[in-house]
Amino acid sequence: MDLFEYQGKQYFARYGIPVSPGGVADTVDEAVSVADQVGYPVVVKAQVQVGGRGKAGGIKLANNEAEVRQHAGAILGMDIKGHTVHRLWIEKASDIKEEYYASFTLDRSKKQHLGMLSAKGGVDIEEVAATDPDAIAKIWVNPVAGLDEATVREWVKAANLNPEANEGAVEILLKLYHCYIEGDATLVEINPLILTPDGRVHALDAKVSLDEAARFRHADVWDTFEGLEPRDERERAAYDLGLQYVGLDGSVGIIANGAGLAMSTVDIVNQVGGKPANFLDIGGGANADHMANALSVINQDENVRAIFINIFGGITRCDEVAKGIVQAMQRVNLNSPLIVRLDGTNAQEGRAILQQHESERLIMKPDMLSAAQTAVEIAGGKA
Amino acid sequence: MAIWVDENTTVVVQGLTGTQGRFYGLMNRDYGTKVVAGTNPRKAGTDVDGIPIFATVKEAVEATGANTSFVIVPAQFAADSVLEAAAGGVRLIVCVTEHIPAHDQALMYNRLKQDYPNVRLLGPNCAGILSPGKANIGFTPTAVSKPGGPVGVVSRSGTLAYQALYELSASGIGQTTCVGIGGDPVPGTSFIDVLAAFEQDPETKAIVMIGEIGGSAEEEAAEFIKDNVTKPVVAYIAGVTAPPGKKMGHAGAIVSGGKGTAQAKMDALAAVGAKVAQNPTEIGDLVKQALAELG
Numbered sequence: 001m002d003l004f005e006y007q008g009k010q011y012f013a014r015y016g017i018p019v020s021p022g023g024v025a026d027t028v029d030e031a032v033s034v035a036d037q038v039g040y041p042v043v044v045k046a047q048v049q050v051g052g053r054g055k056a057g058g059i060k061l062a063n064n065e066a067e068v069r070q071h072a073g074a075i076l077g078m079d080i081k082g083h084t085v086h087r088l089w090i091e092k093a094s095d096i097k098e099e100y101y102a103s104f105t106l107d108r109s110k111k112q113h114l115g116m117l118s119a120k121g122g123v124d125i126e127e128v129a130a131t132d133p134d135a136i137a138k139i140w141v142n143p144v145a146g147l148d149e150a151t152v153r154e155w156v157k158a159a160n161l162n163p164e165a166n167e168g169a170v171e172i173l174l175k176l177y178h179c180y181i182e183g184d185a186t187l188v189e190i191n192p193l194i195l196t197p198d199g200r201v202h203a204l205d206a207k208v209s210l211d212e213a214a215r216f217r218h219a220d221v222w223d224t225f226e227g228l229e230p231r232d233e234r235e236r237a238a239y240d241l242g243l244q245y246v247g248l249d250g251s252v253g254i255i256a257n258g259a260g261l262a263m264s265t266v267d268i269v270n271q272v273g274g275k276p277a278n279f280l281d282i283g284g285g286a287n288a289d290h291m292a293n294a295l296s297v298i299n300q301d302e303n304v305r306a307i308f309i310n311i312f313g314g315i316t317r318c319d320e321v322a323k324g325i326v327q328a329m330q331r332v333n334l335n336s337p338l339i340v341r342l343d344g345t346n347a348q349e350g351r352a353i354l355q356q357h358e359s360e361r362l363i364m365k366p367d368m369l370s371a372a373q374t375a376v377e378i379a380g381g382k383a
Numbered sequence: 384m385a386i387w388v389d390e391n392t393t394v395v396v397q398g399l400t401g402t403q404g405r406f407y408g409l410m411n412r413d414y415g416t417k418v419v420a421g422t423n424p425r426k427a428g429t430d431v432d433g434i435p436i437f438a439t440v441k442e443a444v445e446a447t448g449a450n451t452s453f454v455i456v457p458a459q460f461a462a463d464s465v466l467e468a469a470a471g472g473v474r475l476i477v478c479v480t481e482h483i484p485a486h487d488q489a490l491m492y493n494r495l496k497q498d499y500p501n502v503r504l505l506g507p508n509c510a511g512i513l514s515p516g517k518a519n520i521g522f523t524p525t526a527v528s529k530p531g532g533p534v535g536v537v538s539r540s541g542t543l544a545y546q547a548l549y550e551l552s553a554s555g556i557g558q559t560t561c562v563g564i565g566g567d568p569v570p571g572t573s574f575i576d577v578l579a580a581f582e583q584d585p586e587t588k589a590i591v592m593i594g595e596i597g598g599s600a601e602e603e604a605a606e607f608i609k610d611n612v613t614k615p616v617v618a619y620i621a622g623v624t625a626p627p628g629k630k631m632g633h634a635g636a637i638v639s640g641g642k643g644t645a646q647a648k649m650d651a652l653a654a655v656g657a658k659v660a661q662n663p664t665e666i667g668d669l670v671k672q673a674l675a676e677l678g
Contacts, residue, residue, distance in 0.1 A: 106485055106486075106489060106568060106569070108568050108569065108598045108599070108600075109598070109599050109600075109603065111489060111492050111493065111569050112489065112493065113489065142493050143486065143489045143490040143493050144490065144493045144494050144497055181486065184484050184485070184486050186485055186568075211484050211485050211486070212482075213458060213482040213483060213484045213485065214484035214485075214486065214487075216459060217484070246626070248626065256542070257542055258540055258541055258542030258543070259540060259566060259595075260538070260539065260540020260541065260542055260543040260566065260593070260595055260621050261540065261542035261543055261546065261621075263540075263595060263596070263621040263622040263625060264540075264543060264546075264619075264621040264622075264662065264663055266622075266624055266625065267621060267622065267623045267624050267645075267662065268662045268663075270623070270624040271623075271661060271662055276624070279625070312542045312545045312546050312549070313524060313545075314510060314522045314523060314524045314541055314542060314545050315522045315541075343527070343545075343546075343549055344524045344526070344527060344545055344549070345524040345526065367664060368546075368662070368663065368664055369662065369664045
């Protein structure tokens with residue numbers, strides 16, 4: 001789960017990382033009331049999960065109530081790279097002397113935690129990494145050993161921040177590591193981390209991604225922050241049913257078992273000239289309920305003209321899948337024909353079950369390629 | 384020959400008393416795999432269809448000589464189970480459990496590396512390992528495999544590994560071993576480890592490698608192939624048309640900032656001489672071609 005900036009700041013605050021005083025506003029009046037509370041000048045910030053908010057006009061400084069009204073009114077409802085702004089974060093404006101970058105993430109290649117600190121903050125760090133890699137001080141933390149203060153001091157020194165910032169940076173980085181580990185985050189990022197003219201260091205932005213697999217350890221955090229992620233209607237319905245679904249914009253609905261096969265199915269539909277409407281991994285136990293749920297989600301998608309079900313039974317047994325398809329067809333009034341390919345565990349039995357129901361609404365194909373071609377043909381090619 | 388598991392493999396199943404563990408443990412035994420023990424501290428002294436249950440892996444190893452563990456337990460217990468298996472004395476651990484927190488995976492990996500450098504972990508979230516005709520540990524449907532080699536298969540995705548076995552067998556080509564390394568962020572065994580083992584295995588004449596978007600494991604494998612693999616490699620990468628920034632199921636399968644794209648991986652593999660399939664149905668023909676070129 002990716003947190004919005006304001007959630008990230010609330011999350012940071014739990015771990016004692018200094019952030020600017022501020023509050024959330026969903027209307028212009030709320031924005032004014034928050035601004036009155038924290039005191040002027042304030043920064044009005046669009047809460048969307050996409051980079052480049054500032055350039056798009058989604059971050060504005062306001063010196064008085066009139067300016068808050070003007071900016072909040074302009075930013076609420078604004079479209080930033082396809083994300084509509086529904087919420088603002090209003091915070092006390094900070095004087096900035098210098099801007100830094102700090103983060104922890106999991107380095108999959110080195111299989112350790114990676115800490116990055118740079119004196120060149122406030123900009124796209126990937127650009128810094130590409131153009132001036134030496135400007136980023138990196139440390140790898142072996143999770144068995146953990147991170148101690150002495151190592152952080154060395155690391156901060158290596159980053160060549162303004163020496164005035166060193167003490168504050170050490171303190172914040174230790175806290176940042178703590179919240180990364182304790183909260184099972186996959187990313188914690190502060191960009192910019194700022195030094196103020198009076199020598200304080202604090203977080204001006206917050207980017208936090210939490211590991212869904214670890215939510216059982218963090219029920220309170222998930223309860224607080226969940227449910228606000230940007231999802232389209234189809235994705236919302238699928239998520240509520242516990243399906244691995246990603247909405248795309250084509251006309252061939254896709255159901256497959258296993259993420260790899262589902263991706264491969266999206267690919268092959270594209271390859272034979274079609275446009276997939278979605279990615280849907282129905283997972284291991286594809287029983288009738290799962291199948292009915294998956295079909296009902298895809299059925300709500302008005303663009304769908306054909307549904308390609310691609311199952312390779314390993315964990316999943318094809319006879320169970322076949323029964324699920326038959327039952328689902330009875331439960332869900334499908335707008336599009338099904339094109340089914342079954343192989344693997346109990347494929348013979350599965351095909352035998354489907355054969356009894358074969359029609360122009362339920363077409364069976366012996367392999368992935370011919371099934372994709374048929375599905376695309378029925379969906380009307382690239383339409 | 385095969386790699387890592389064969390007729391001498393003896394397996395203790397951690398989680399044999401659970402529904403899933405029982406189903407796959409017995410399925411693996413039915414195939415001929417020597418499943419000699421299970422563990423469950425609360426059910427020690429009982430048995431599952433004649434397979435004795437012990438309190439710990441250590442006791443199971445001492446009593447039965449098991450050399451391999453099959454970990455099929457819920458995610459919150461999996462990291463502990465893997466470390467218990469290593470401490471218990473097995474040399475190979477196959478962990479199929481999915482949804483293990485990423486930090487637990489990193490901790491488990493580094494703990495193993497530090498304290499048990501000779502123990503190999505497959506997974507987590509992998510489909511398992513099959514040496515056709517010899518042993519099967521995990522989910523792989525053996526009906527689509529064909530014993531006798533000469534092709535080794537390695538895959539992040541389970542279903543795509545099955546698909547590859549199916550394509551090979553349909554083309555009359557057998558397999559030495561099919562290894563699932565799993566799609567999670569911190570796999571215990573990498574493509575490189577498997578490629579090195581297949582390169583050493585005299586019976587393996589060609590290698591099928593199936594990757595997917597996300598991370599850089601395929602690019603690292605390509606780099607390794609360049610200098611260390613003399614056998615022909617046929618590769619397939621899933622996720623060519625996946626939109627950037629979207630998580631496609633596997634924790635690992637996400638494209639970010641143009642890195643980890645399928646195209647980049649395919650290019651890297653093609654550049655070191657691998658034959659790259661555009662979809663899984665091409666795998667059989669490409670392997671046939673590669674074997675024909677060997678003469």
